[in-house]
Amino acid sequence: MEEKISHEILENIKNFTKTVNTVNENLDEKVKNLTNNVEIMLSEIAEQLEQHSNRLGGHGSRLDDLNASLHAINARAQQQQKSDLLETQLANAEEINNTKLQENVNLKNLTELGFYEYAVIFTKPHSSHVFETEPVLYIHGHDNGNVTIESNSFNSNMSITKGKNEIILKKDVFLRDGKENKGIHITSTVPTTVHVFRHTYIPPMDI
Numbered sequence: 001m002e003e004k005i006s007h008e009i010l011e012n013i014k015n016f017t018k019t020v021n022t023v024n025e026n027l028d029e030k031v032k033n034l035t036n037n038v039e040i041m042l043s044e045i046a047e048q049l050e051q052h053s054n055r056l057g058g059h060g061s062r063l064d065d066l067n068a069s070l071h072a073i074n075a076r077a078q079q080q081q082k083s084d085l086l087e088t089q090l091a092n093a094e095e096i097n098n099t100k101l102q103e104n105v106n107l108k109n110l111t112e113l114g115f116y117e118y119a120v121i122f123t124k125p126h127s128s129h130v131f132e133t134e135p136v137l138y139i140h141g142h143d144n145g146n147v148t149i150e151s152n153s154f155n156s157n158m159s160i161t162k163g164k165n166e167i168i169l170k171k172d173v174f175l176r177d178g179k180e181n182k183g184i185h186i187t188s189t190v191p192t193t194v195h196v197f198r199h200t201y202i203p204p205m206d207i
Helices: 002-113
Strands: 115-120 132-141 147-150 156-160 161-167 184-201
Touching: 132 147, 156 161, 156 184
Parallel strands: none
Antiparallel strands: 115 184, 132 161, 132 184, 147 156, 147 184
16 A cells, blocks of 8 residues: 555656656746847847937938038128128228318319418508508409408408409508407409419609
8 A cells, every 4th residue: 555655656756847847848948939039139129229320320421411511601601791891891991082082183173273262461561661562462263253352441342354353452451560350351252362462662752
């Protein structure tokens, strides 16, 4: 009876061991399959990552090209801005130069043709018992026109002809020593050149 029980126990142990071995073999196979699957998945993931990396690299290259283009456009814009500024400055300088040139031409014309307005004075000569002196205006008109002469002692409106016009003033216009308001203001409707003279002469003697 005991031998029968022992034999059954041994059989059960053998069967259990066989079952465990079978289970272990199945687990080893599953682990091996799982490992293979994981390796395959990792390989695929690595391949996909490499493809994405290549795409990103391509995008990076395109971004670099775009940045280079933007820098070139910005450089051209700055150069154009400098060129426009230089052209503006040159235009302003040319305008100023033309204005000054025109002013010089106008001044030259006035200097050559004369002016429309003068202010003059006559100083009194040294007294002499022999000679007499009278104040004289020589007005050279560059055309026919009118002249106005204003002073405290002499005021006149007169016509002048083209060329030399001699106007003898009163002796009251002479400026004596000290401060006196005896300036003479001359205006004309045409360009004139005015010269101031003190005409000295010997008066006729009474017989």
